[in-house]
Amino acid sequence: MGHAGEQEQPREVRGGGLAARDIAAKCTIRNGSRLLPYINTRNTARDMGVIRGILGERKLSYIGWSYGTYLGAVYTQLFPRHSDRTVLDSAVDPANDNAVGLNWAITCADNTVSWPRDPARYRRDAHREKARHPIYGDFAANITPCAFWPRGAEPATRVDNTAAALVIQNQWDPQTPLSSGRALHRALHGSRLVYIHGGRGHTVYALPGAPARVTRTVDAYLTDGHLPKTDLTCNS
DSSP states (O other): OOOOOGGGSOGGGSTHHHHHHHHHHHHHHHHOTTTGGGOSHHHHHHHHHHHHHHTTOSSEEEEEETHHHHHHHHHHHHOGGGEEEEEEESOOOTTOTTOTTSOHHHHHHHSTTTSOOOHHHHHHHHHHHHHHOTTTTTTTTSOOGGGGSOOOSSOOOOOOBOOOEEEEEEEEOSSSOHHHHHHHHHHBTTOEEEEEEEEESSOOTTSTTOOHHHHHHHHHHHHHOOOOSSOEEEEO
């Protein structure tokens, strides 16, 4: 797809804005604006429900890491009667306000209501965040293809249920921070939080070096279906 010359673009759309718009334009051309609004987390969760039905299973047990935690939470919200043992490791905030780890299609379709459409807004936010956070910079505030994306077919799912999930969270997770894990724990009222004090890195369970107590707790839950009686704190 051809683009107008640089001299014809508003100042706020140049640079990163042009790249973001180019991604959105190419995805729209290749996939069609009729398809893109439907590539979202809700429909992925519905696909999981279809797979469960095809397999003849009454309930689905699930382990999700990172963005997979939001997907698992959405599944419990849409299909509570068909949810069984659910482990959510390194949780994305269910409000989904900054899901930068997702691919653009899902990120943009899930958040088209909240993503600003004015490129100048991103420019102002980026300058502000760079001043406030000199080390991290404006990474999370800069413009993305979502500013130019077709509107999603439906809003993102609000997670608010009593799913008996097990939420695993490192203290120093650089991608899904502790605040996100706690937010998901609050949204799933029947859940238990396993907090790794001093834990570093993104994702915990089934990785080399995972605290033994985390492994025992998750294994026991997946085996017998019983959550810990209270939230747990483990040392890294």
